[in-house]
Amino acid sequence: MKTLVKWRLIVISLSAVLLLNGCGFKDIDKRLFVVSIGIDKARNSTKKYLVSLKFAIPGGKNKANDFFIVTEKADSMAEAVRAIKTKVDKEIDFSHAKVFVFSEEMVKLTDNAGVYYWLARRRDIQEIAWVAIGTPTAMDVLKVKPKSEQLPSNALFLSLGKDGSETPYIISEFYFDMKKRLIERGLDPFLPIIEAKKDLLEVNTVGLFNKSKLILNLSQEETKILNHIMNRENKSALWVKTGNIKFIVNTTKIKTKYKIITLKGKQPFIKVSVKVNGTIEETTAKITNEKLSRYEKAAEKRLKKQIKGVLVKIQKANVDPIGFGLRYRSRHFNNNDWEEWQRIYPHLVFKVDTKVKISDTGLIE
Template identity: 40%
Template sequence: MKNLCRLSGLFVFVMVLLTGCGFKDIDKRAFVVGIGIDKTEQNQEGYEVTLKVAFPSSGSEELGDQFELLSSKGSTIAEAIQLIKAKVSNELDFGHMKVIVLGEKVLSKDIGKTMDWFTRRRDIQQIALITIGKPDAKTILSIEPKGERLPSNKLFMFFDEAGTESPYVTTKFLYNLRRDLEERGIDGYLPIVQAEKDNFSITTMSVFKQGVDPLHLTKKETKLFNMLKKGYDKESIKVNAKDEFFMLAVDSLNTEYQIKQKQNQKISIEVIVDISGVIEESKVELKEGKLDKYNKLAEKVLTKDINKLLAKFQETKMDPVGFGLRYRATRSGTENEKWKAWKSLYPEAGINVRVNADITGTGIIE
């Protein structure tokens, strides 16, 4: 009898503890699926934070347009979040947040401090996707694309390549960005989402580093960077010469690079690109017997474009490819010595690009 009383007392004690814990039923939660960070007005310090919130539903209907945007301003992101909590009765749940959108003007601030809140919170997934919103993050989150089944799902499908696969779309995860901001020898980059009425497009990207204005790449440069960085092989390359014009559909692509140091201590960046594919479109008649000529044309065009892009990075002292990391990994000495040497050598480094093209056919036309 005494044991039964003790068990009863223990049960009551445990129930009291559970009642006082932080657990909330699902119908008392508001799930944050996207967050936008914008810079406040010019004369103010702080951020405007926008949350895209989805509420749980027991039905199976599409929920693409069933969301709420909650915004507030604060001197810090944490303060703005606390002010937003005062506007919603449900508990904010960040465990399902997939997309972080940074306003274009945020890049002009110390982006390391901006990302501090995200990397410290235990309920923020490190595999959350990050992008730049143009003209601002709030505008991007407010867009309601047609055919979207879940809030922000269309934007997420762009970046994780679960849906479309485009050479213009650059993917960046939170843990990648944190490494780029802290590691010496590589600079950060983020895709840019451009608002277009009731939709958005992702065709460009931006490269940035602490204390330097961001470098915005064109569509062509973004496509070329993805090819070099990711080995993207689902794209078409335009080859335009005097008497020849064709589109090369890439089947396979491989990029390798080395940092070589000469006797005079100057370095050269050697980039080798192996590419193969078939011709998928042409404005002139093409012949199978001229594949060697077409290969040389493709190699010439790609070599010129890659040299131009890498020279642009070098002139602006940007290194999104990570040549500095390769230099540090392949040289002896202390890390401070290697980093100091790389900063002095990179602006004067020679860039040598070699492209090996292998066009396997001119299409199925006989």
């Protein structure tokens, strides 16, 4: 009798548990996957933002790369998403939203914190998503359908991630890193700029932020140099002109170190040392192995000038994407280290030391 009662209890509690399954259970085919989110500044409207969600349409082999974009004007992300929900038939799932594109106009606004943190607050958005600036608008970037693309937005994933193309002109940025840079003193955010062409997406410049506001756009070459300074990509190329010979060094390794030196009574400076290994890829005149050191010298000189130029440009704009300020704060334990750094940074001098090693001419002599 006692065991019977026990069994009844178990059966009842188990069947009660079975009734609970409604809460999180939603089949994969009843979800609409958002692959990328675009946020523009709303035009001709009282609302602030124009939010576009790019949904992937699941299909077999024949219907690959099908997507549709739903847009909504709203003052906040939450509002926009709620409104978009009423326009689609299935549950919106952000778990595969891997790219957030902001338009240039939008990032020039000052009070975007609500949008930036909405991305972190949603539990289904993964913080390993990439963030970028889209031109002319974020919506245009979402609309592009490159010919080689197999799945919606896959071209963006591949060019921003390391899976696909590897180039020094793309400095990709993860959302979690951006979130950190938004509040960290002495480390400023930057976002790659994606330009929508007819059938292509071009990513080769970067925009630097002063916290939440876009301040400075770097050119393509400057982006490459910034990439070298931040040790992001080893595969690169150096264009060097010496006399009337122009040659290009294909790099296999680039390593940058820097040290902030503040001596009492002297002007503080940052010692940046860059080591580059590479081979010659193209040249306008013959280069022999014996004379390689001459060309190394020329390359060093050129690189030094370029790096210094970029560093000064960044300093002039008073932004800090490399994190000099954070490095300074981590080595100085004063209460007013941040104020001190803000005082020092505009007057810093950069002493750049470059070392280029060209291992061979690329040809057998």
